[in-house]
Amino acid sequence: MKNKKKKIYITTSLIIVLSLLLSACSEQKNQSSENKATSIRIGTKDFTENLIVGELYALALEDAGYQVERVPNIAGSVIHSSIVNQDIDMYPEYTGTGLLAILKLDLLTDPNEVYATVKEEYKKQFNLTWLEYSKANDGAGLVIRAEASEKLGIKTITDLQKHATELRFASQGEVDQRADGIPALEKIYGKLNWKSSKVYDNSLKYEILKNNEADVAPAYTTEGQLVNKDQYILLEDDKQVWPPYNLAPVIRDEVLSAHPDIAEVINKISSALDTDTITALNAKVDVEQEEYEDVAKAFYESIQ
Template sequence: MKKIFAVLLSLTLIIAVFAGCSAKSGGTKVRVASKDFTENEIVAEVYALALEDAGIEVERVMDVGSSVIHTSLTSNEIDLYPEYTGTGLISILNLDPITDPDEVYNTVKEEYEKQFKVTWLNYSAANDGQGLVIRTETAEKYGIKTISDMQKYATELRFASQGEFDERADGIPALEATYGKLKWKSSKVYDNSLKYEVLANDEADVSPAYTTEGRLTEEQFTLLEDDKQVWPPYNLAPVVRDEVLEAHPEIAEALNKVSAAFTTENITALNAKVDIDGEEYTDVAREFYESIK
């Protein structure tokens, strides 16, 4: 009887030890997700590499649809992913645009905690926001550097519209409310995927763009400065479920270090390596991570 009791006691102690280890480690892998476009895949992969370096087991859940990824986070299907402050403010919280980056960040941080039990870690300088791209040749011809400059010469410029941009509240209406009427020389609708070819072929001069698109690294294109800040910032930051952060507090230090390394310029260059040079996003992410370790 004593032997049986001793065996049972030993088994109990072993189970307790393993249970303690499981609780300490969180018991499961941390699920790092990305949205379904190049930039988000690269950033999510860098997050995953940083967490693995911190001793955290990671499961990668890539290419989640942008329209469902927030719901996936709040329904415990994923644990963290790269998000944009402007997206959180406008698309998730349905709040009015704010132009100050710190104010946008503080607003989404507070509201996500209240509403979703989700933490925004530090935001990076990388801003993937709305913008306008102009042919460099055209910009140099008229001395155009800012959207204010562009508005003055609109009657000389051919606009490559994307249809909905003409009507969207944050499109032409917002531009005209801030910068004045845009009386283009001509305006024609093109598919978004064709805009850089249209500009390169001298079929148009100006088009809507996002500020970290890889082709902006080409000298023939120039991103105009939004000098009156009509568009809110879309700074990149990790969003993490509180429960996961409590189980793995080391996540914050690892990912905040990564965020400090991202800029609009280097994110644009990383996108170009994938979208223009044809490199794999995993290789690009690893090369970048190794450079900031």
């Protein structure tokens, strides 16, 4: 009889313990669902690359169970104010932009140093966190016709400076005057004595190069047309005059504290992006005329 009572007591205790565990798990699950029911507002700047990357963030968060509100096409001049004013929760930013345009600090050229600086200052000044930065660098550069590059053996800006008198420059006007444009290059590499220099609209530069009306033009390092390496060569800034503009997510501290798993979700996206990858994605939109949402979705599925 005593053994029977003991068995009943143990069984009852197990049932109570299991019930409590199931209740706790259910409560935790409900709390997790409630947390993720809060919509995460992802902002993006008003150009192709930022739209693609913002969409990648959105897809990753939705896959992780979050509701996402997309806030696209915010002007670059106001997107920082948008997150500071809590109109958005996260957006793709560039380390060089944070350093120079937002913090207005001195020029740095080491990617890790730039990232560490903006991460520390954004946390201190704005209660914003920079998640991990990607290898994708959308910085300033110079592009040369592949034919001219091959003929003169030009692969770097040092090479370019030696042969500038043989090359026609397709300027955009302001690049000749801006402190971080041609003057910055000439300070380090030496004078660029072009064979000729004419001002063209930025949107026409690749047509100008393709039609052999010029040999060299200013460019951004992830422009979609740069996938055509048989036509255009992006020159190496071998003396690192220009600062890095690595892509990275910026998120409000309050949101990250409430949803710490967001960091791991979004960092996986950053780790999948490098300069060649971003350039190829931009090309699908800007050259092949695909929709950025479709391009982002296809790429996201490819890295799962």
